[in-house]
Amino acid sequence: MDTAPSERVLSIQSHVVYGYVGGKAAVFPLQCLGYDVDVVNTVHFSNHAGYGRSGGTKASAAELNAVFESMEFNELLAPTRLLTGYIPGAEGLSAVAGLARKLKKEKPELIYLLDPVMGDAGRLYVAADVIPIYREMLPLATIIAPNWFEVETLTQVKLADLPSLRKALSILHDTYHVPNVVITSIPLTPWLRGALPASIQPPSDEEHLLCLASSRVSSDASPQVHAQCVPLIPGYFSGVGDLFSALLLAHFRPSHPSTSTPAADIAAASLPSPITPPPTSESSAPPPVSQTQSQTPVARAAAHALATTHHILSLTHAHAVTLPAEQRVPTDDEADAKEPLRKTRRMRGRELRLVQGQAAIRGEGVLVRDMRGWEEFWSEL
Amino acid sequence: MDTAPSERVLSIQSHVVYGYVGGKAAVFPLQCLGYDVDVVNTVHFSNHAGYGRSGGTKASAAELNAVFESMEFNELLAPTRLLTGYIPGAEGLSAVAGLARKLKKEKPELIYLLDPVMGDAGRLYVAADVIPIYREMLPLATIIAPNWFEVETLTQVKLADLPSLRKALSILHDTYHVPNVVITSIPLTPWLRGALPASIQPPSDEEHLLCLASSRVSSDASPQVHAQCVPLIPGYFSGVGDLFSALLLAHFRPSHPSTSTPAADIAAASLPSPITPPPTSESSAPPPVSQTQSQTPVARAAAHALATTHHILSLTHAHAVTLPAEQRVPTDDEADAKEPLRKTRRMRGRELRLVQGQAAIRGEGVLVRDMRGWEEFWSEL
Numbered sequence: 001m002d003t004a005p006s007e008r009v010l011s012i013q014s015h016v017v018y019g020y021v022g023g024k025a026a027v028f029p030l031q032c033l034g035y036d037v038d039v040v041n042t043v044h045f046s047n048h049a050g051y052g053r054s055g056g057t058k059a060s061a062a063e064l065n066a067v068f069e070s071m072e073f074n075e076l077l078a079p080t081r082l083l084t085g086y087i088p089g090a091e092g093l094s095a096v097a098g099l100a101r102k103l104k105k106e107k108p109e110l111i112y113l114l115d116p117v118m119g120d121a122g123r124l125y126v127a128a129d130v131i132p133i134y135r136e137m138l139p140l141a142t143i144i145a146p147n148w149f150e151v152e153t154l155t156q157v158k159l160a161d162l163p164s165l166r167k168a169l170s171i172l173h174d175t176y177h178v179p180n181v182v183i184t185s186i187p188l189t190p191w192l193r194g195a196l197p198a199s200i201q202p203p204s205d206e207e208h209l210l211c212l213a214s215s216r217v218s219s220d221a222s223p224q225v226h227a228q229c230v231p232l233i234p235g236y237f238s239g240v241g242d243l244f245s246a247l248l249l250a251h252f253r254p255s256h257p258s259t260s261t262p263a264a265d266i267a268a269a270s271l272p273s274p275i276t277p278p279p280t281s282e283s284s285a286p287p288p289v290s291q292t293q294s295q296t297p298v299a300r301a302a303a304h305a306l307a308t309t310h311h312i313l314s315l316t317h318a319h320a321v322t323l324p325a326e327q328r329v330p331t332d333d334e335a336d337a338k339e340p341l342r343k344t345r346r347m348r349g350r351e352l353r354l355v356q357g358q359a360a361i362r363g364e365g366v367l368v369r370d371m372r373g374w375e376e377f378w379s380e381l
Numbered sequence: 382m383d384t385a386p387s388e389r390v391l392s393i394q395s396h397v398v399y400g401y402v403g404g405k406a407a408v409f410p411l412q413c414l415g416y417d418v419d420v421v422n423t424v425h426f427s428n429h430a431g432y433g434r435s436g437g438t439k440a441s442a443a444e445l446n447a448v449f450e451s452m453e454f455n456e457l458l459a460p461t462r463l464l465t466g467y468i469p470g471a472e473g474l475s476a477v478a479g480l481a482r483k484l485k486k487e488k489p490e491l492i493y494l495l496d497p498v499m500g501d502a503g504r505l506y507v508a509a510d511v512i513p514i515y516r517e518m519l520p521l522a523t524i525i526a527p528n529w530f531e532v533e534t535l536t537q538v539k540l541a542d543l544p545s546l547r548k549a550l551s552i553l554h555d556t557y558h559v560p561n562v563v564i565t566s567i568p569l570t571p572w573l574r575g576a577l578p579a580s581i582q583p584p585s586d587e588e589h590l591l592c593l594a595s596s597r598v599s600s601d602a603s604p605q606v607h608a609q610c611v612p613l614i615p616g617y618f619s620g621v622g623d624l625f626s627a628l629l630l631a632h633f634r635p636s637h638p639s640t641s642t643p644a645a646d647i648a649a650a651s652l653p654s655p656i657t658p659p660p661t662s663e664s665s666a667p668p669p670v671s672q673t674q675s676q677t678p679v680a681r682a683a684a685h686a687l688a689t690t691h692h693i694l695s696l697t698h699a700h701a702v703t704l705p706a707e708q709r710v711p712t713d714d715e716a717d718a719k720e721p722l723r724k725t726r727r728m729r730g731r732e733l734r735l736v737q738g739q740a741a742i743r744g745e746g747v748l749v750r751d752m753r754g755w756e757e758f759w760s761e762l
Contacts, residue, residue, distance in 0.1 A: 015420070017420055018452060024420070028409070055448050067398055070427035070435050071398065076432075341455075355418075
C-alpha cells in the first residue's frame with residue numbers, strides 16, 4: 001500500500017490547452033515520478049506562443065494572491081518542493097516571489113527549483129521589468145536552470161570565453177548565493193569546445209549541446225562543475241526546458257550519498273516506484289563502486305533529466321517525420337509569413353510525445369550516463 | 382516506438398490547485414491510459430468547494446470562446462473524444478454546448494461523454510438555469526454519466542420504484558436520444574434491492590451502491606441494461622465521479638467485439654500499453670468464450686472504471702486512516718461550524734490517491750468484474 005509520506009511539488013507556470021509547454025510539460029512527468037503536484041496556472045492559453053496566435057487570459061497578481069491566500073487559510077500551502085517557470089509580468093512575478101519568500105522562511109529545507117524563463121537565443125520573451133525581480137529571487141533558490149541567454153541576462157556577463165563563464169557562475173554562486181546552477185542547451189562554440197577536457201568532448205562529429213551543472217558544496221572550496229554533451233536533435237521543439245526542469249527537480253535527492261551509479265546504468269533499476277516516492281525509496285544496499293566519486297546530487301539529477309529529455313525528444317522527432325508533408329515543412333520565415341497555417345501545422349507536429357513516452361519518464365529503458373567532473377574548470381582563477 | 386495514431390481527448394471542466402477533483406481527477410488517468418488530453422479549465426480555484434473556502438476565478442463565456450476560437454484558427458480543435466464536467470454557469474455552459482454541437486457536426490463519430498455535473502444527494506450545486514441547457518445538450522452525447530439526483534433533475538422523474546426508473550431511462554434514451562446512460566452510485570434502497578435479479582444482488586451484507594449501464598443498441602429493441610453492486614467505502618471523498626467518468630471514457634471502445642472477458646480477468650492483460658493507445662491496440666487473438674455474450678461496450682467500460690475507482694478509493698481510505706487524529710475527525714456539522722479548520726483537515730486527508738495508484742490506473746493488479754445483464758429490467762413494460 002502507500003503509507004510512505006509523499007512529497008508534494010507546488011508548480012507555478014503557464015497552462016496551455018493544447019500541447020506541452022509550461023505546466024503541461026512539467027506536471028505529468030512529476031506525477032509519473034510519484035509526486036503530488038499542486039498546479040497554479042499563471043496563464044490559460046489555447047496553445048504556446050510559437051503557433052503565432054493564441055487565445056486566453058493571464059492571471060493577475062490579485063488572482064494569484066487570492067489563490068495563495070485561500071491555500072494558506074486552508075493549510076494547503078505545504079509543498080516539500082517548489083517549481084516556478086514562465087510568469088509573464090512583473091506584478092505576477094512579485095506575487096510569486098512573495099510566496100516563495102514566505103514558504104522558504106517557514107520551511108528552510110524547501111527545495112526550490114527556479115527556472116528564470118525570460119528568453120532564448122538572444123531574444124527576451126517577457127517584459128524587461130521581470131529581470132530585477134528574478135535577481136532578487138535567486139537567493140531563495142536551491143537550484144536554478146537558466147539557459148545560456150538567461151545566464152547572460154541575470155549576470156550581465158557576455159559569455160564569450162572560459163573566464164567570462166567562470167565569472168558568471170561566480171556571480172550566481174557568490175553574489176546571489178545559489179547553491180546549484182544547471183545551464184542547459186549550451187551551443188558548443190569553438191572556444192567552449194576547445195576548453196572542454198577530453199572526458200567531456202562530444203563522442204562523435206554530430207552536432208552537440210553542452211549541459212553544465214555547478215554546485216557550491218562548501219564555502220571554502222570552488223564549486224564542483226560537471227558537464228555532459230548531448231546530441232542535438234534537429235528542429236525546433238517547445239517545452240523542452242520546462243520538461244527538463246521538472247525532471248531535474250524530480251530526480252534531485254539532496255540526501256543521496258555522494259557516489260555515482262555506473263555510467264551504463266539503466267535508470268529503471270534505481271528509479272522509485274510510483275507508489276513509494278523518490279525520497280523514501282532509497283535502497284539500503286551499498287552504493288556501487290565508481291570512478292567518479294564526486295558526483296553531486298544536482299549532477300546526478302541532471303544526468304537523469306538529460307537522458308529522459310533526450311528520449312522524449314527522440315520519440316517526438318521520430319513521430320514528426322511520419323507526419324503528412326504539410327506538417328513537416330522546414331522553418332522558413334518568409335514562407336511562414338505568407339501562409340500562417342504553415343507554421344501552425346509544423347508546430348503541431350512537434351508537440352512533445354510525453355504521454356507516449358511515459359514508460360521512459362518512469363525510467364523504463366532509459367540509459368543514464370553520468371555527467372563528468374570538469375576538475376580543471378576553476379584552475380586558472 | 383510510437384507511430385500508432387493516437388487518440389485525443391478534449392476535457393472541459395474545473396481546475397483546482399490543490400487536490401483531485403474535475404480536471405485534476407480526470408486528466409492524469411486519461412494520460413496514464415495513453416490519451417493526449419487538451420485541458421480547458423472552466424474555473425481556477427485553490428481547492429474544491431468542500432473545504433468551505435476557496436479562492437480563484439471562473440472563466441467567463443468570452444474567455445472560453447477566445448480559447449476555442451484560437452484553437453479553431455490554429456486547426457487544434459481535433460479531438461477524437463470530448464469530456465465535459467463541472468461548468469459553473471449558464472453562459473459558460475452555452476459556450477461549451479456551442480463547441481460540442483460544432484465538433485459533433487464536423488465529426489459525427491466523435492465520442493462525447495457528457496457528465497451533467499449539477500448536484501448530489503438532493504442538493505443542486507450549480508445555478509438552476511444550467512438545467513435546460515444540459516437537456517438541450519443530451520442529444521449530442523455518446524454517453525452520459527449522471528448520478529441518481531442528476532437523473533431526477535434531467536428527467537423530472539422522482540425515482541421511487543422500478544417503473545419510475547424505467548420511465549427516466551426511457552426519457553433519456555428516447556426523448557433525448559442518448560445511446561448510453563451510466564448511472565453511478567445508486568443507493569440500494571429496499572425497493573431497488575428487491576427488484577434486483579439474484580445475479581446482481583450484493584455478495585455480502587456490507588453496504589453497497591449500484592452502478593447501472595443502459596445501452597440503446599437498436600431502435601427496435603429495448604435498451605440493454607447491465608448492473609453491478611460495489612461495496613461502499615465509508616467517508617466522503619471528492620472527485621470520485623470525475624475520476625469515474627474519465628475512466629469510463631478511456632475504457633470505452635465502441636468497435637470492440639460484443640463479447641466479454643472472463644469475470645475474473647486481470648485488467649492489465651487487456652489494457653493498452655501507454656505507447657499503443659486503446660483503440661489501436663486490440664489484440665488479434667480470438668475473444669475469450671464467456672457466458673455473458675451480451676456485454677455492451679459501455680458495460681465493459683463501466684466494469685473497468687468501477688474496478689479502478691474502487692481501487693483508488695481503497696488506497697485513499699487506507700491512507701486516511703493512517704493520518705494524525707485531527708485529520709480523521711468524523712463529519713459533524715456542529716463541530717465543523719465552530720472550528721472551520723476541522724473540516725478542512727478532514728478534506729485534506731481524503732484527497733484521492735491518484736498519483737500513488739497510477740499503476741492500478743494502468744490496470745496493474747486490478748481485478749475487473751463483468752457487469753451482469755439485467756434481462757428482466759423492461760419485462761413489465
